[in-house]
Amino acid sequence: MTRCVALLSGGLDSMLAIRIMQEQGIEVEALNFKTMFTCCQDTSAQAARALGTNITVIGQEDDYLDLVREPQYGYGKGANPCVDCRIYMFERAYKFMEAVDAQFIISGEVIGQRPMSQKRSDLNIISTNSGLEDLLLRPLSAKLLPPTKPEREGLVDREKLYDFQGRSRKGLIQLARDFGFTEDMIPTPSTGCALTEPEFSNKVHDLIQIQVGDTRWDYEALNVGRHFRWNEQVKVILGRDQKQNAQLEYMHRMEDATSTSFLEPISFRGPNALITGPSTDEALEYAAGLIYRYGRSVEGEDNIVQVSQADQQFNLIAHPTERSENDKTIASVSLRPAC
Numbered sequence: 001m002t003r004c005v006a007l008l009s010g011g012l013d014s015m016l017a018i019r020i021m022q023e024q025g026i027e028v029e030a031l032n033f034k035t036m037f038t039c040c041q042d043t044s045a046q047a048a049r050a051l052g053t054n055i056t057v058i059g060q061e062d063d064y065l066d067l068v069r070e071p072q073y074g075y076g077k078g079a080n081p082c083v084d085c086r087i088y089m090f091e092r093a094y095k096f097m098e099a100v101d102a103q104f105i106i107s108g109e110v111i112g113q114r115p116m117s118q119k120r121s122d123l124n125i126i127s128t129n130s131g132l133e134d135l136l137l138r139p140l141s142a143k144l145l146p147p148t149k150p151e152r153e154g155l156v157d158r159e160k161l162y163d164f165q166g167r168s169r170k171g172l173i174q175l176a177r178d179f180g181f182t183e184d185m186i187p188t189p190s191t192g193c194a195l196t197e198p199e200f201s202n203k204v205h206d207l208i209q210i211q212v213g214d215t216r217w218d219y220e221a222l223n224v225g226r227h228f229r230w231n232e233q234v235k236v237i238l239g240r241d242q243k244q245n246a247q248l249e250y251m252h253r254m255e256d257a258t259s260t261s262f263l264e265p266i267s268f269r270g271p272n273a274l275i276t277g278p279s280t281d282e283a284l285e286y287a288a289g290l291i292y293r294y295g296r297s298v299e300g301e302d303n304i305v306q307v308s309q310a311d312q313q314f315n316l317i318a319h320p321t322e323r324s325e326n327d328k329t330i331a332s333v334s335l336r337p338a339c
């Protein structure tokens with residue numbers, strides 16, 4: 001039986017690509033790629049159930065952050081290295097294809113739908129540099145592209161493929177209805193990737209351009225709290241709520257943590273904080289001042305913050321400073337490199 005691997009994000013396009021193959025009697029093994037920046041695993045699992053296909057989730061490897069730091073094909077509007085990321089995903093999909101004895105790979109890419117990664121030239125770069133060449137079939141735009149190997153060999157009927165292009169979803173939604181998709185099976189558009197979001201992207205570019213020796217832990221920490229830059233070596237992270245306060249405490253205890261101090265208000269209500277980089281007296285005063293700014297300080301009393309470090313624990317009094325009162329979050333400051 002003919003078998004293919006489908007990259008399934010949980011979006012409409014990848015769901016349609018799978019259904020097109022199923023309509024031709026082709027067995028589909030769905031593959032979802034998970035990174036610390038993606039947020040669509042639940043959606044993809046739901047989509048796989050609705051389509052009646054198996055799904056496997058694979059994660060990033062240690063080298064993934066290298067392409068985020070320095071993508072060969074550049075960034076989109078945020079910190080999203082879309083072309084490089086697609087190449088990375090398809091390289092791993094190729095290995096999965098061989099492991100499950102499939103004959104080719106499909107994706108829901110549509111020519112011209114996404115300006116960063118779905119121009120015709122981008123699709124060619126992705127196919128070539130992933131090593132897939134013409135083993136990569138895009139059923140939704142196939143009639144606008146040269147025939148792939150599975151089409152030439154008769155594994156796939158090219159006449160039953162499509163010629164969608166551009167950003168309009170009208171035709172895709174109608175195709176979904178023709179296939180019998182219920183309205184709750186038709187998801188709203190979403191990238192599913194935090195790297196495309198402007199505020200998150202600012203935090204990523206800050207880490208790449210300013211902080212030397214950034215680690216996986218530093219990137220994981222971008223998902224939590226408000227981030228403030230004290231200097232090129234030091235950053236302060238504040239929890240936004242009780243859940244994030246607990247997350248910061250947990251992250252500080254992780255073996256690979258780059259945080260050097262954990263701060264917690266003990267005489268007033270306020271956010272917990274982490275300091276990454278050297279915990280100098282000035283950095284500690286700044287962090288405590290930020291806790292004061294976002295906390296519920298008690299007027300006329302000492303507002304005490306407990307500081308926990310690897311070899312000691314002590315208290316200090318939080319008070320506002322000029323910078324702790326006025327500094328903007330890293331998320332609100334664009335450091336995107338010039339094109």
